[in-house]
Amino acid sequence: MTEAIAGTLARFASGAELRAAAAVIAGRGGARMDAWSPVAIDGLDAVLGRPRDAIGPAVLAGGVLGGGGTLLLQALSAGVLYPLDIGGRPPIAWPLFLPGALEMTFLGAALAGLLAFLLSARLPRLNERAFDLPGFAEASHDRFLLLVHRGPDDRDEDLHAVAEILRAAGATAVVRVES
Structure with a gap:
C-alpha cells in the first residue's frame, strides 16, 4: 500500500536552486522532503537527511x-x-x-x-503515487522537483509559508498537492 502524498511541490530550473531551497526548508526543521532530478546533485542527500547508502x-x-x-x-x-x-x-x-x-x-x-x-532505491515498485504529481514527467528531462510533505500537525498557514519560501528560493512553479 502506498502512502498518500500531501504537501507542496516546487519546480526549479537548476539543481543548485533546488539544493538551496531544500536547505532553507530543512533549516526550518521537521519537514520531510523528496526531490527528483535528471542528474545527481552534490550534497542534496545530506540536505534531505538521507542516510549514506550501504x-x-x-x-x-x-x-x-x-x-x-x-x-x-x-x-x-x-x-x-x-x-x-x-x-x-x-x-x-x-x-x-x-x-x-x-x-x-x-x-x-x-x-x-x-x-x-x-x-x-526502494525498488521494485510498480507504481508510485509521486508519478501522478503535476509535471513529474519533466523531472526526467530538464526540470528539478522538490516535494515538501505536509506534517501531521501542519496548518494551511504553514503550507502557505512553505510555498512563499520556495518561490523566494527561485521556484518557477509551486503547486499544492492534495492526497
Missing part, C-alpha cells in the same frame, strides 16, 4: 563472503571430508582453490551490490 559495504561483504565461503567449502570437501592422495600433493592445496574462489568473490560482490542498490 552499497559499498554490501559489495565488500558479498565479495568476502563469496570468496571466503568458496575457499572454506573447497578446503572442507577436498581436505577433510574426502581427502585423496593424488601425486603426493597435500590434502588442502590452496593454489588450486583460488580460481573458483576468485569467481565466487566477483559473483558475491555483484549480487550483494545489486541487492543493496534495489533496497536503497
Whole structure:
C-alpha cells in the first residue's frame, strides 16, 4: 500500500536552486522532503537527511563472503571430508582453490551490490503515487522537483509559508498537492 502524498511541490530550473531551497526548508526543521532530478546533485542527500547508502559495504561483504565461503567449502570437501592422495600433493592445496574462489568473490560482490542498490532505491515498485504529481514527467528531462510533505500537525498557514519560501528560493512553479 502506498502512502498518500500531501504537501507542496516546487519546480526549479537548476539543481543548485533546488539544493538551496531544500536547505532553507530543512533549516526550518521537521519537514520531510523528496526531490527528483535528471542528474545527481552534490550534497542534496545530506540536505534531505538521507542516510549514506550501504552499497559499498554490501559489495565488500558479498565479495568476502563469496570468496571466503568458496575457499572454506573447497578446503572442507577436498581436505577433510574426502581427502585423496593424488601425486603426493597435500590434502588442502590452496593454489588450486583460488580460481573458483576468485569467481565466487566477483559473483558475491555483484549480487550483494545489486541487492543493496534495489533496497536503497526502494525498488521494485510498480507504481508510485509521486508519478501522478503535476509535471513529474519533466523531472526526467530538464526540470528539478522538490516535494515538501505536509506534517501531521501542519496548518494551511504553514503550507502557505512553505510555498512563499520556495518561490523566494527561485521556484518557477509551486503547486499544492492534495492526497
